[in-house]
Amino acid sequence: MKITLTLNRKRRTVDVSPLERLLDTLRGALGLTGTKEGCGEGECGACTVLLDGKPVNSCLVPTAQCSGAAITTIEGLAPRGKLHKLQRAFLECGGAQCGICTPGMILAASALPDRPTREQIRTGLAGNLCRCTGYEKIYDAVGVALGTKK
């Protein structure tokens, strides 16, 4: 079936089988491999994208459900190669090690309000697992980027 959606502010049409996961359409037909697969079951958040501005797990969303929707992937945060403030902060604060969780972390963080409290950061990222950093540097990076008071 043909599905038209807006991907990183551009309209795109893809031909998918009804149960194809958004994650596979993004990485396959649409050629954007910034979105990662960890568990494929909604547990880890590596596959996080924004669907109409809200973080969702692209491994649980059939592409067919996205007809008419706006999707933002990590590639959409840094158009023309200029890093987003969250990306810069992750670099500066050591918020990324192996990097598998990073695109999902950054997209989830991009949906937080300005100047979030540490608690809001922790809850907002509760669906994103990281096996490397121990989280503290990730929370630091998000705080720096979004203007959280020390």
Next chain:
Amino acid sequence: MMRASPFSYFAPITIGEVAKILAGEGPRALLLAGGTDLIPNMKRRTQTPAVLVSLRRVAELRGLANGRIGSAMTLSSIAESPHLSPHRALIRAAAQVATPHIRNAATLGGNLCLDTRCNYYNQNYEWRQAIDFCMKRASDGGGHPVRNEDGVCWVAPGSPRCWAVSSSDTAPALIALGATVTLVSIAGRRELPLNDLYCDDGIAYLTKPSDELLTEVVLPDATGWRSTYWKLRRREAFDFPVLSVAAAVKLASDGTVLDARLVLGAVASHPLLIAEAQELVGMPLSDDAIERLAAAAARFAKPLDNTDFALGWRKRVARAYVTGALRELRGDDPATLGLLARRATALRPLS
């Protein structure tokens, strides 16, 4: 990767169209709301529908006004809704389902119709095959699980029934709040107290036939009521409930209880409404009255060994959580309640 056999997908726009498709396709069809339960289940082949009917385009299911909540409202929009703040148990329950990302996709209707869970069932196909499956089994090409006459219940071998656990967070909260639900099929619409939607059976856990869709949840006026929801789970960040307590009381100005409801979640195949809560009526919420009800509730909570944590410990926590929830409704200091919760869960066994 998900693989599906020849398969149909419908994306109707009105409730009427949904009802027609469900009637025409019969039990091969399943509704797809947020998909956050159904998609993982289809991947593990515990649900194997041949037809999916997406609710995403049905705008009629997304209203929220005057205590009526459309079934396709997402859990995050419910948790954040200022209109619903008088119904605190619901807000607290919705806010604790899964992760923020899942709550952005997951719907209230899907949470209320969530399949029951069991350690021997929520596993992939090969895992279940290795234990010769059990009494609960996916039907061939059908959406709803069926009874496998050759299968044993691995939790209670010799038992004639399946004990899979009702694991919805919002169901106990909404029952405590006195909610009703509206169900629609081509035969018409009917309203049902939410508690009557559930059966005490891990396989056929809903009383409604498969051609009915849940269109809305209706909450009664909350004036004079206070409510709360306590949830026990392994990881505080996110997890299915291992035990939950939803409590609501209506208090007179002098603190006398005018009405009360108590519901336990995740201890049976359905949300467990504790009738003894009515014994609070006519008295103040004294320590004694609370202790009596907590002890009675813990007797009814018969957790089985098919979710998480040791049984005896879960039963003890049930008693403590009922006490804590009722003390919270009485207005006790949050610091003492926090201490109570920490004490209750301090000696957590490792398995």
